[in-house]
Amino acid sequence: MATETALQPSSRVASGLILGVVGLFLAVATGIQTGAVDLSWPQVWAVFTGDSTEHAHRVVFDIRLPRTLVGLLIGVHFALSGWLLQLLSRNPLAEPGILGISAGASLVAVIAFIVGDWVFSSGNPYNNASPALDYLPLFAMTGGLVAAVAVYSLGLSNGRLSPLKMTLTGAVIAGMLHALTTGALAFWGHAHTELVAQWLAGSLYGAKWGHLASLLPWTIAGLAGVGLLLGPLKVMQLDEQHVQTLGLPLNRWRAFALLIATLMAASAVGVAGPVGFIGLLIPHISRKLAGPRLSAQLLLCVVLGALLTVGADVLGRTLFSPYEVPVGVVSAILGVPFFLYLLSRQS
Amino acid sequence: MIQTENLSLAYGATPVVNNVSLAIPEGAITCLLGPNGSGKSTLLKSFAGLLSARSGRVLLDGQPIDEWDRQRLALRLAMLPQKPIVPDGILVKDLVTLGRFPHRKWWQKNQTEDNRIAHDSMTMTGVAELADRPVEALSGGQQQRVWIAMALAQETSILLLDEPTTFLDWGYQLEVLELLAKLNREHGLTVVMSLHDLNQAAQFADHIAIMANGELQAVGSPAEVITESLIQRVFRVETTVTSEANGRPFCSGYAAAFKTPKIAST
Amino acid sequence: MANHPNVPLYRAYGTAFLILAVLFVLGLMAGSRWVSPSSLWTVLSGGGDILTKVSVMELRLPRNLLGILGGAALGMAGAVMQGVTRNPLASPGLTGVIASAALAVVSLRTLANPDAFWLPLMALAGGFLGGALTFVISGRRQLQPERVVLAGIAVTSLATAVTTGLLLVSGAEAAELYYWLAGSLMGRGWVQLELVLPWLVLPMAALLAMHRPFKLLQLDDDLALAMGLAVGRWRLIFLLLSLLIAAALVAFTGPIVFIGLVAPHIARRMIGSEIKHWLPLTALLGALLLLSADILARQLAFPQELPVGMLTALIGAPWLIYLLNTKTSVRSA
Numbered sequence: 001m002a003t004e005t006a007l008q009p010s011s012r013v014a015s016g017l018i019l020g021v022v023g024l025f026l027a028v029a030t031g032i033q034t035g036a037v038d039l040s041w042p043q044v045w046a047v048f049t050g051d052s053t054e055h056a057h058r059v060v061f062d063i064r065l066p067r068t069l070v071g072l073l074i075g076v077h078f079a080l081s082g083w084l085l086q087l088l089s090r091n092p093l094a095e096p097g098i099l100g101i102s103a104g105a106s107l108v109a110v111i112a113f114i115v116g117d118w119v120f121s122s123g124n125p126y127n128n129a130s131p132a133l134d135y136l137p138l139f140a141m142t143g144g145l146v147a148a149v150a151v152y153s154l155g156l157s158n159g160r161l162s163p164l165k166m167t168l169t170g171a172v173i174a175g176m177l178h179a180l181t182t183g184a185l186a187f188w189g190h191a192h193t194e195l196v197a198q199w200l201a202g203s204l205y206g207a208k209w210g211h212l213a214s215l216l217p218w219t220i221a222g223l224a225g226v227g228l229l230l231g232p233l234k235v236m237q238l239d240e241q242h243v244q245t246l247g248l249p250l251n252r253w254r255a256f257a258l259l260i261a262t263l264m265a266a267s268a269v270g271v272a273g274p275v276g277f278i279g280l281l282i283p284h285i286s287r288k289l290a291g292p293r294l295s296a297q298l299l300l301c302v303v304l305g306a307l308l309t310v311g312a313d314v315l316g317r318t319l320f321s322p323y324e325v326p327v328g329v330v331s332a333i334l335g336v337p338f339f340l341y342l343l344s345r346q347s
Numbered sequence: 348m349i350q351t352e353n354l355s356l357a358y359g360a361t362p363v364v365n366n367v368s369l370a371i372p373e374g375a376i377t378c379l380l381g382p383n384g385s386g387k388s389t390l391l392k393s394f395a396g397l398l399s400a401r402s403g404r405v406l407l408d409g410q411p412i413d414e415w416d417r418q419r420l421a422l423r424l425a426m427l428p429q430k431p432i433v434p435d436g437i438l439v440k441d442l443v444t445l446g447r448f449p450h451r452k453w454w455q456k457n458q459t460e461d462n463r464i465a466h467d468s469m470t471m472t473g474v475a476e477l478a479d480r481p482v483e484a485l486s487g488g489q490q491q492r493v494w495i496a497m498a499l500a501q502e503t504s505i506l507l508l509d510e511p512t513t514f515l516d517w518g519y520q521l522e523v524l525e526l527l528a529k530l531n532r533e534h535g536l537t538v539v540m541s542l543h544d545l546n547q548a549a550q551f552a553d554h555i556a557i558m559a560n561g562e563l564q565a566v567g568s569p570a571e572v573i574t575e576s577l578i579q580r581v582f583r584v585e586t587t588v589t590s591e592a593n594g595r596p597f598c599s600g601y602a603a604a605f606k607t608p609k610i611a612s613t
Numbered sequence: 614m615a616n617h618p619n620v621p622l623y624r625a626y627g628t629a630f631l632i633l634a635v636l637f638v639l640g641l642m643a644g645s646r647w648v649s650p651s652s653l654w655t656v657l658s659g660g661g662d663i664l665t666k667v668s669v670m671e672l673r674l675p676r677n678l679l680g681i682l683g684g685a686a687l688g689m690a691g692a693v694m695q696g697v698t699r700n701p702l703a704s705p706g707l708t709g710v711i712a713s714a715a716l717a718v719v720s721l722r723t724l725a726n727p728d729a730f731w732l733p734l735m736a737l738a739g740g741f742l743g744g745a746l747t748f749v750i751s752g753r754r755q756l757q758p759e760r761v762v763l764a765g766i767a768v769t770s771l772a773t774a775v776t777t778g779l780l781l782v783s784g785a786e787a788a789e790l791y792y793w794l795a796g797s798l799m800g801r802g803w804v805q806l807e808l809v810l811p812w813l814v815l816p817m818a819a820l821l822a823m824h825r826p827f828k829l830l831q832l833d834d835d836l837a838l839a840m841g842l843a844v845g846r847w848r849l850i851f852l853l854l855s856l857l858i859a860a861a862l863v864a865f866t867g868p869i870v871f872i873g874l875v876a877p878h879i880a881r882r883m884i885g886s887e888i889k890h891w892l893p894l895t896a897l898l899g900a901l902l903l904l905s906a907d908i909l910a911r912q913l914a915f916p917q918e919l920p921v922g923m924l925t926a927l928i929g930a931p932w933l934i935y936l937l938n939t940k941t942s943v944r945s946a
Binding site for chain 3: 093164167172176180184185193325336
């Protein structure tokens with residue numbers, strides 16, 4: 001099987017990329033066309049050429065296009081975060097959800113929401129536009145970082161990273177943070193419980209241009225960070241001590257990789273809630289297709305992550321219409337069997 | 348060259364190496380010998396600057412090792428851990444090229460010179476024809492030669508190896524040791540390694556240091572160090588040491604526990 | 614990690630009983646209205662004003678009893694799981710049982726509006742499916758601790774994701790369900806206690822009575838077989854009983870995690886390998902933990918109440934991490 005990857009990796013990467021981009025285009029187009037209001041393909045085309053009804057224009061530009069684009073970015077964020085975490089910890093089960101990073105981001109975001117609501121709109125229950133909402137990605141990142149640092153440092157044994165211990169510690173911390181989030185929401189969520197619950201399910205519902213704007217800087221920063229990391233990551237796959245004798249300041253680079261992975265995951269959580277398993281699935285598929293070449297894996301992660309998320313969102317919107325299945329639920333249903341499959345293959 | 352002065356090392360509160368003063372000769376093959384847990388691997392790691400001393404110090408070219416910049420150190424010495432991790436699916440040539448890492452700034456790509464040197468080191472270790480194979484698919488002996496090729500690509504004058512033969516079949520063990528002897532002979536590479544087998548050390552080393560309970564027991568040429576009384580003391584094994592045609596000692600022994608005169612008298 | 618009995622048996626039991634009794638009295642006094650010892654005595658002997666009487670007899674007494682019973686049940690469920698799978702990390706929470714039981718209850722309450730009578734049955738079905746899934750995935754023969762937990766994590770996250778999705782559909786009831794999902798003993802009275810009682814007491818009595826096969830199941834499978842024990846069948850019986858009590862409890866209190874993990878470990882530390890006394894002492898300690906967590910939950914954020922599930926998670930998670938750091942088999946990469 002290993003020789004199989006060695007045979008024609010580049011043609012596989014190319015076909016994977018082409019199929020991924022075509023699929024992504026189709027998914028985005030479907031995402032724009034389908035929804036509560038029926039739009040025919042000619043109508044969609046008309047919107048982009050400029051001669052459509054006001055209504056169709058609104059539906060596409062104010063609702064569906066931003067939502068689809070936010071989904072696309074979210075997918076890139078979670079996929080790259082998972083990819084970095086798996087490389088960093090040499091652990092195929094690593095993922096922002098399983099390692100507790102998303103849970104930390106969620107908890108702090110929920111607390112910020114509750115506190116912000118209490119500070120800014122007390123006395124006026126109808127005022128929903130809490131300023132805390134605008135800073136949600138920042139709060140989420142703080143929480144994600146704290147959780148990531150805790151999981152990482154507890155996952156060390158005798159100064160060496162133990163992948164298994166890191167996964168278990170992450171799971172325990174995720175469980176605790178989840179219980180705290182549920183508790184906080186149940187007791188102080190008041191009228192907003194439903195809104196926050198929606199977000200906690202990992203949903204793109206109501207994603208607007210504003211969300212896209214608050215996410216995009218982090219996408220760019222994250223991609224730049226990943227680019228810087230490409231060279232060192234090659235070496236970091238080796239044994240800890242081996243890496244050091246090659247002259248790489250390991251701790252500094254690990255901290256940087258962890259920082260980038262956390263920023264990407266947590267900023268996405270801040271916008272769309274904790275969407276799990278994309279960070280698990282996509283890096284694996286990319287590795288399978290690309291073989292050991294990191295740059296090829298990276299490209300595939302970006303394209304396939306976006307494809308999976310936009311696709312899962314379209315699926316969630318159409319499957320039980322008029323009900324919407326949040327994208328987080330769809331990705332969990334797809335991802336859990338995969339996780340179990342990986343687990344069963346680990347000796 | 349490497350030198351230790353009253354070096355003591357510890358893992359947390361557990362002392363492992365105690366008050367060792369030792370000089371490693373340049374351009375020679377030095378073997379660290381000793382029973383399990385004697386501190387030989389720990390000592391080797393301290394040569395690579397991977398452990399900080401509890402007391403005393405390690406000097407490389409007269410400068411304390413913890414004052415060396417990591418990258419400069421990586422140009423002076425390479426180290427092969429006991430059980431190195433093979434990155435998933437990596438090809439032989441890509442792994443060997445990783446040895447060029449310290450020669451470039453971290454954002455630079457490999458240059459033709461790097462690829463040439465990687466190729467040369469694969470030729471030297473006899474794995475050039477395996478260049479496009481995944482490392483995982485190779486035999487233990489081939490893998491070990493690939494790792495050595497990677498260390499050679501680092502172009503250092505000192506190579507440290509932590510028990511390079513432990514997980515290999517006997518034939519592969521000799522293959523690896525002969526390769527190291529050749530590299531030492533032809534390129535003047537300084538080799539420092541920990542070994543388990545007394546006779547292999549006696550055959551291949553120019554210089555032997557014997558450790559027990561974290562303390563240095565003896566240092567010198569194989570003929571000076573490998574003696575019946577010392578082996579009895581360190582390994583608790585009765586041996587007969589004979590001299591080979593090439594002047595190197597050879598010992599055959601059996602565990603002392605099975606040869607106690609008391610049993611015979613009762 | 615040899616298990617040396619650190620504490621003599623009588624002292625272990627004695628201390629646990631004493632603290633439990635003190636907590637019980639404290640639980641009757643604590644609440645939104647503090648009842649002094651003297652007025653508590655008046656109420657218990659049949660007197661007192663109506664308000665105090667109601668809050669002590671109708672609110673706090675059944676709630677205390679549920680706390681004791683529930684804690685004991687969770688502790689025992691954890692000990693049985695840990696014992697028969699010889700896995701120090703097994704517990705209703707980490708094997709996905711609690712999350713699956715919660716999912717079953719949430720789906721029933723979202724999709725239908727059932728009588729409370731059906732809740733334990735539904736929770737049981739869900740918990741059983743979740744637990745079975747975890748154990749099947751992690752390999753029937755070799756139940757390696759880490760693999761069981763990883764499989765449990767996967768089952769838990771799936772159940773949690775679907776639960777969250779359902780909450781979005783449940784509309785007006787979402788807030789109430791959320792509250793329930795946080796795990797709490799608040800507002801549970803005689804009615805709930807009566808409903809859950811048979812589901813807990815009968816299996817617990819059965820488990821205590823079966824301590825001989827339980828002891829054999831601690832051994833190597835082949836050894837137990839050689840002693841004439843039908844290992845597979847007995848293990849299944851024990852696992853089913855432990856699932857039963859954990860799931861039934863979840864139906865009424867909501868998910869309360871970590872007690873089933875922590876209580877058995879403390880008990881083992883106290884009395885070592887005295888298997889015969891492990892289950893009863895674990896039950897006592899579980900009761901003690903849940904009751905004290907509940908009293909804290911009532912008092913900490915007074916006048917509001919915290920969900921007790923939040924507190925047990927806060928206490929349990931650090932303990933588990935400590936456990937991961939001391940257990941040698943987890944350490945190797």
